[in-house]
Structure formats: structure tokens, C-alpha cells
Amino acid sequence: MKRKIQWSKRMGRILFGILMVVMVCTLLINLLVPDRDRSAVENRPLQHFPRFSVSAMADGTYGKDWDKWFTDQFVFRDRFMNAGYIIKRMQGFREINDVYIGKGRLIQKSEPYDQTIVQKNLDAISTFAQHTGLPTYTLIAPTAAVIDTNALPSHAEGTRMDPLFDQMDQALDGKASVIDVRKAFSDHKKEDLFYKTDHHWTSLGAFYGFESFAQAAGIEMSLKDFERMQISNSFQGTLASRTGDPFLKDAIDIYVHEPMPDYVMTRDGKDASRTMYNEKALDQKDQYQVFTGANTGVIQIETTGDSDRRLIVFKDSYANAMIQFLIPYYRTITIVDPRYYYDDLNVLLRTDLPTEALFLYNYDNFVSDSNLEAVMGVFSDNMNEG
Template structure:
């Protein structure tokens, strides 16, 4: 079929417009300075590859990471999928006014390892031992999930039923259900808010016979965009971050990595960074120690994931020392910690998804019996 003069002219004009734009885009991408990291995605970006057998694949990844306008394209992709009715991006549900991380599947072998190790640790060190496994937003905020999304029930009852003798289960579900219309989890991040942490502390305090002190709320920022915004490319949702400082909080010193000391658990530098949740204790580390100027004779070892970081502001008034262990980054002798720090209390604080999928807690606890 012969092309008409009109079609030929249109094709010629299309080539005259599009080809220069493609060439211009190529030139811009070649000469535009490379970025080290993506603030939107909260990750390092690929650098120009060295000559290796995988050079072409690495070069493709490099251009994918470094092309000009990448962030705008990611935001546009999110908005387009939202308009198309997509309910989930990269295991994150696009909920009603919020993003909700899909819960990790229950791995019975990992849960059994963690619980057996905790029970054995309690037998080796017969101290006041507490376990708090925090439900995820997917469990608590089911009314905010997209229509027709049915998430599996979280097996918290099964976990708590495995607790050995002398272990106190701290179940935050009743108090969370009473406050489920409040902002217990961030809209753009997988962590709980300071309000959620404060309610969890109320459940812990009730189990220990403490009277929680009134806390002063200090707003820090209104433009936090966390890990879930980074994963999906959501451009508009933003969160508030608040500090809840108990009125009875004593003077204290925080020691990081054995030598760096601070007079506060709050990291002001995080306010200028992408991951503003790190205002609570800073980046993840294997061990941090807090020494408090108070009259308490209690000394706590806290085994935790990052959920516990915003809970610390409520724990400080209750203990003379708090030794904080993140099993994902801890490789030292836990027996030495238990003995040298004169520990009286053991608290495990984990988000449900981490507890059912990560056995590093069992690895650290088991080393005490090794």
C-alpha cells in the first residue's frame, strides 16, 4: 500500500521533531553530572561500570539509574498506576490516604528458633523477661487497605503461646484497637509513630506496675517521606514526626560504638537527611548504651529492631542503664554484656514482620548457651 503525500510529510515532520529530541536527551544524559544517591528511592545509584564480562548489563543499569528526570518518571509512574486502579507496588498497598507494607509471611521454623532461644536465654539468665511483638499496620489498619485486599491474619497468639516460663508477653493489640482511628503508623513509612510507641509503653507500664509520666510533645517536621514512599514513588503523602518527652526524664549519656558519646538519644542531623526516622537514636548499630542519672536500681538489656528506637524515650526514666542490642548488627559476646552491665531486666521489642522472618535474634540469644 503506497503512502500518501500527507502521510509521508507527517512522517518526515515526526522524524524531524523526535530525532533531535532524542539526540538532545542523549547528550544531556552523557554530560549531566552523575548522582551518588537517590533521595527519592533512599539508595545509592549505579556508577559508570568498569570493563568486565558483565559490562553491557552494568551499563544498562547505570543509564537506568542516572538518566535525567528519573525521579519525575518514578513519581509519574506511581500516579499513573494509582489512576489505573493498581492496589499494590513492590509489596506496598496503596491504601486510603496511606501506604501500608505487606506483612511478611509467617515462617514457623524462624519463629520456633527465636522463641526457643528466648526461653533458653531466660533459663540461663532467670531475670525479669518481657516480649513485645508489634502488629503491623496491615493488621491494625485493615479499614485503610484498598478494596478487596484480604491480608492473612498475623499469628501473634501463636507466638505468645510459645513463650516459656517467666516470660511476660506485652500484647499491644487491645490498646491499639482502642485508638485505631488515630495515627499509630506513619503514612509513608513502615514504622509506628511516637503516638503508637507511647501507647505501647502504656501496655508495658501496666505489666510492670509503672505509672507513665505525662509527656511533652515537640513537633519536629511535617514533610517526612519514609521507606514506603521511596518504594512506590508516592510524591504527595507526607508525615509529621513528633518527640514525646516524658516530664520525669533524667539527664543521661548515650554511648555509640564504644567511644562516641552524646547527651541525647535524638540525632538532629537526621532532620536534614532522607530517613528522618533516624532522629530516634540515629542509624542502626549493633550496640548502644544509655546511662541515666536517676535512682533506679534496674538495668535493662533491650534486644530490638528499629521499632524500639522511638520507644526508648519512654524507657529512659525507668532504668539506671539500658544496653541496646540490634541482633542484625551485633557480633560480640552477649554473656559479657549480661555480666558486666549487671542486667536485671530483658526486653525484646520487634515488629511482627521482622520477628517471623529474621533469625538473627535466635543467633545472638543462643550464643549465651554456646
Template sequence: MKKESLPKYAVTLNQDKQIDNIYSKLDDSIVKIDLRNTLKKHKDEYLYYKTDHHWTSLATYYAYQDIAKAFNLKTTKQSDYTIYPVTTNFEGTLANKTGSVNIKDEIDIYVPKDKCDYVITDESTNKKSRTIYHSDALETKDQYTVFMGGNKALFHINVDNNSKRHLLLIKDSYANSLIPFLIPQYASITVVDARYYFEDYTRLIKDDLITDVLFMNNSNTFVQDTSLADMLEAN
């Protein structure tokens, strides 16, 4: 949120300082994908929902371009996608906590015009699907779960393309709307939510032939939740 949009006496955390501190402590072998400048360039656009703590699909589109450059993936243009507004009456977590008066959000999905087939397996239920999107979620209170059907411990996405690369995505719910941009670039994506996955990551990396690893979490999850620390210590 822009500082000028906050209430006059709002107490805020200096997240720039916090993120700089985190990056300064990471090993030089780790590539830091700093999205702040990119998002600041588009700060007057619809990057965050008004009633929810997540970023919008537009923000993840911009974020993907930086991620693609860092991972040597194909960058894209908005014209490469068909953009569907799947709901215009979304009321998210912030509205549920504080209430909202005549404020609704729109959720858009970006579908690549150059489509590829893929199969998603939810390892908790062994159920398979040919789409990342769950349209039934739009009839529920938590419409954001239209992406991936919500947070689960482990998903496997197998893609019908010519890529030789396999991604391990360790994430929280912020990454759910990013996954559609990543799918065309990989032969498979292993999606793990460290808050719910307690198995051996080393074995997972070997079994899934992982070539790339991406951590994607909002900063609050990163600094407040202990699951990432537990995962790294255990592996």
C-alpha cells in the same frame, strides 16, 4: 492498619493467629507483653504513619504504659511530656517503594518534662552524645533516623538518676521511638540490634549488670529474620 482501610481484595496475613501461635510456644517464664488490645482501643488515632511501616510516637507512648506495668516501672500521662512536631513532611519507606501523592506524615518526639541527663555511646564509632535525637536526619531522605540516628549494632545509654536497674533492649527499628520513654526508668540501657550484633550476649549481660531484658521487634522481623534465632542458639 485497620482491615476496613485496606483495598477490597487485598491479600493479608492473619497476624493475630500468628502472634497467638508464637506466644503459645514461649516458655512460661517469659513475660508476654501483648500490645494488641491497647492499640485496638486507640485504633482511630494516629498510631501508624501513612507513608512508612513504623508506628508513631503516640503508639509507642501507649505501648510504654503496658511495658511499664509488666516491668513494674513508672507509668506516665501525656501531660508528663512536651510533645514537639519535628517534621510535617515525612515520607517513609512505603512512599519510597510505591510513591505517594500529596501524602505527608508528622513525626513527634515526646520529651519528659522531668528531664534527666544521659550519655549515649555508639560502640561502633565510640562517639558520644547527650541526646537520643539526631536533628540532622530531618534534612535527609530517611527522617525516621531522627531517633537514634538509625540502626547500629550496639549502643550504651548511661543515665544520671537513682535507679538500680539496667536494661538490655534487643530490638529492631520499631523500638527506636520507644527508647525515650525507657531512659528515665533505668541507670543504663544496653541497646542491641541482633541483625548487626554478633558478639557474646552472656558476657554483655554480665559486664553491663543487666537486671531486665526486653525483646521489641515488629512481627515481620520476628518471623522472617533469622538473627534472633542465631543469637539464641549461640547463647
């Protein structure tokens, strides 16, 4: 018995020694290997080695930053993320970090329906339409959780948009046109409307959204007017990053109108470009940024087309993939992302002189984000001043 106790103690010391050696070696490797700026798997910035200061040590931030650095810069972190996904799948997990592991695809879990936030957004749209008098259209795009219900795991329920459309019809009646694309998407649900690894719709999904908008706005068009070109087959989007899935990959297509008018795109009044496609994004993790680049406050597109129509779009990132279909039919397009726009909207309207407006969001953002209210607050301020 005594010999067994001694052997157990000896093995404990050996295992402790091995663990300490592994930890020290890992720390030394982390110190020697240059810090990475981003994680390719998680698609987020990583903590760099913290700079020492007496104040940071005193208030505890140095220790916290050091811990974040070690965790983020762990030399095999990406491989462990991938291995963690594989292990969870073997254990039967069908949901990781609010992402469903569906049949052949990943599907983002829908945001809870917040009636108060929805009403704030609808009031903002109503205020805009009444203040400007512009023909105003509202398109809330469904997500994969709404359309691809057959791909959901058995424990997950598909999202229903009926409460949203009931609230929209009541709040916007006579003020803005409500565009419902659910039937169009259901009719084409066997096509690739959404990326398998990302929460956005594909260019094809964006086309069907544009087609519904075009019918409402009196634009004559056809998919045959556009040439499809595949520009990537290695896209792994936000859902792959959140789960660690190393297997699924998506293709990215763009659609070019024939003929296509020349145009110039600016972002926040600078960075003029003769194309809306950011080719550098194809060498980055978030390849969806190929559509107009990273999120920014305002994008302005001026074309050489002969149309006298001028569009202003209030949007989230879903709209980025739909802009390619709008360009041939408008003289100018002004694109505002309320999450990043802090200027006076009245000034923008007086400068760009839009003739119609489109509010384009995906379901999850529209029921959970109320930044639109702040942008439209300028109209209420003006009325109060008057």
C-alpha cells in the same frame, strides 16, 4: 498505495531520528550532570559512573554497571517515578510493590507467617531467659495491616496475629512474659498510631506499646508526664519511596519526660552524644533516623537517674521510637539489634549487668527474620563446651 508506503517509511525514519536525538541528548546530559549519591524519592543509593577496566569489560560487569548507571542517573528519574505513581492510580491500581494504596494512607503488605522462623526466634528468647535468669518480656508490635483494616483496599485482608500469640504462649510459658498490645491499639485506632508513608509506628503508637510494657514491668507512668513536640511535618517514609507517592506527608513528634535525667548515648562504643535524637536526620530522606540514628549493632545509654534498674533490649527499628519513653525509668539501657551485632553477648551481659530484658519487634520482622537465633547461639556454644 506506493505513496503511502513511502510516507510511512519517511515517518519511520523521522521518528527514529527523533528518538536517537533524544537518547543522545539524554546521554550527554547524564554525562555532564554530576552523579547523585541517593534517590530522594526511592531512598536508596544510586550507581555511579563505572570505572573502566579490561577485566570488567571481559567478564561483562562493566556493561551491567554502565546500564545500572544510566538507569539510576537518568536526569528525570524522580519525576518519572512520581508520574508513574499518578498514572497507576488513574488506572485503578490499589497495590504497588507490595504496598497497599489505602484510604488516606499507605500500608505495607504483611510478610507470610513462617512458623519455622517464629519457633527459632521463640527458642532464642527462651534460651536467653533460662540462661540469664532475668525477668524477660516479649512485645511483638502490630503493624498497620493488623490495626488499620478499615483503611485497606477492598481486595486486601487484614493480618491476624492469633497464630503468633498461640505459638508464643506455648513456647514461652513460664519463661518470658508475653505482652499483647492489640487491645490497646484497637482502643486507640482512630489516633495516628502509624505513619501514613512509612512502615513504622509513630511516637504515639510507641507510647501505647511502652504503656503496656510498663504495666507488665511495674513502672508507674502517664502520658501526662511527657511533653509532645513536633519536629517535622515533611516526612515521606519507605512506603512513599516504594510507590513513588509524592502527595502524602507525615509529621514526626518526640516526647520529652518532665523532668528528664541527663544521659549519654554511645553507638558501638563510640560517638558519644547527650541526646538520643539525631537532628541531622531531619535534613535527610529517612527522617525516622531521628530516633537514635541509623541502624547499628549496639547502643548504650547511661543516665544520671536514681533508678537501679538496668534494661537490655533486643529489637528491630520499631524500638527506636520507644527508647525515648524508657530513658527516665532506667539507670542504663543496652540496645542490641541482632541484624548488626556480631560480638559475644556474654561479654556485653557481664559488662552492662542488666536486671531485666525486653524483646521488641514488629510483626513482619519477627515472622520473617531469624537473626536473633545467631546472637543467642553463644549460650548453646557455652553449654556444649561445658
